[in-house]
Amino acid sequence: IELLNKNPKVLFQLIGQFPELDTYSSMFIIALNNQAGSQIAGQIASTQAALATLSSPNIYWVMSGNTMNLQINDPLNPQIICLGNNPTKSGVYGAALSVYTSAIMKTIYKYKTIPSGFFIDELPSMYLMGLDDFIAHVRSYKVATWLGIQDFEQLTKSYGKEAADVIINTCGTVFAGQVNGQSAERLSKM
Numbered sequence: 158i159e160l161l162n163k164n165p166k167v168l169f170q171l172i173g174q175f176p177e178l179d180t181y182s183s184m185f186i187i188a189l190n191n192q193a194g195s196q197i198a199g200q201i202a203s204t205q206a207a208l209a210t211l212s213s214p215n216i217y218w219v220m221s222g223n224t225m226n227l228q229i230n231d232p233l234n235p236q237i238i239c240l241g242n243n244p245t246k247s248g249v250y251g252a253a254l255s256v257y258t259s260a261i262m263k264t265i266y267k268y269k270t271i272p273s274g275f276f277i278d279e280l281p282s283m284y285l286m287g288l289d290d291f292i293a294h295v296r297s298y299k300v301a302t303w304l305g306i307q308d309f310e311q312l313t314k315s316y317g318k319e320a321a322d323v324i325i326n327t328c329g330t331v332f333a334g335q336v337n338g339q340s341a342e343r344l345s346k347m
Contacts, residue, residue, distance in 0.1 A: 161208060165189070165201055227257065228264045230273035230300070242282055251283040258283065262291050269298050278305035281315040289323040296329075304328065309340040 160168065169189060172182040188197050229236040240257055242250050258277070262285065265275065275295070277285075285291075292302050304324070306312050313321040333344050 159212070161201070161205055165197055227260050228267060229261055229275075230265055230268045230271045230298075232268055232271045235271060235273070242279065247282045255283040255285060258285055259287075262287070265295060265300055266298060272299040272301070274301045274303065276303045276305075280304045280306050281311040284315065289320065289327050292324065292327045302328075308336060309343055310338075 165185070166189060169182055169185050172178050173186050185197055226234065226236055227238070228234075229238055238257075238261070240254050242254055261275075265273070277283075292304075295302060309321065309325060312324065315321075316324065331344070331347055336344055
C-alpha cells in the first residue's frame with residue numbers, strides 16, 4: 158500500500174529487477190517506455206484511491222511479522238484463529254479479513270486427517286472467492302463449515318444472486334432464527 162504511493166518510474170524500475178515479477182510489471186514498463194505515462198498515472202491513481210482506506214496502522218501491525226500460522230488443521234500444531242471486524246470500518250478491515258480467510262481456505266486442504274471447524278459470522282461483511290467450492294469439498298477433509306448470515310438478502314447484496322444461491326444451496330444444514338420477507342419464504346421452502 159505504501160509502495161504504491163511512490164513515484165511510478167522508480168517503482169517499476171525496482172520491480173523490473175525481479176524476473177519472477179515480469180508478468181506483473183512488463184505491461185507497465187512497456188507503457189512507460191512508449192511514453193504512455195499519463196495513462197499509467199490514471200490507472201495508478203484509481204488503484205491508490207481504492208486502497209487508501211487500507212492504509213491503517215492497525216492493519217499494518219496485524220499483517221506484519223510471522224506470529225500466526227494459518228494452517229489451522231495441522232495435526233502437529235493445530236490452531237485456533239479468531240479474526241474480528243469493526244462494524245464502523247468493515248469496508249476497510251473486511252478486505253484484510255478476506256485475505257486471511259482466503260489463505261486459510263487454501264491451506265486447509267493440506268491435512269486431511271484432523272477434524273476442524275471453519276466458522277464465519279457476518280459472512281456478507283467480507284468476500285471469499287470460491288466459498289461455494291470450499292463448502293462442497295472440505296467435507297471430505299473433515300472440516301465443518303458454519304456460516305453466519307442475518308438475512309439471505311444481505312448475502313445476495315454482497316455476493317450477487319447467483320453466487321449467493323450456490324452458497325446457500327451448498328450448505329447441508331440450516332439453523333435459523335427470526336427472518337422476514339423473502340428470506341422467511343425461502344427458509345420455509347428449505
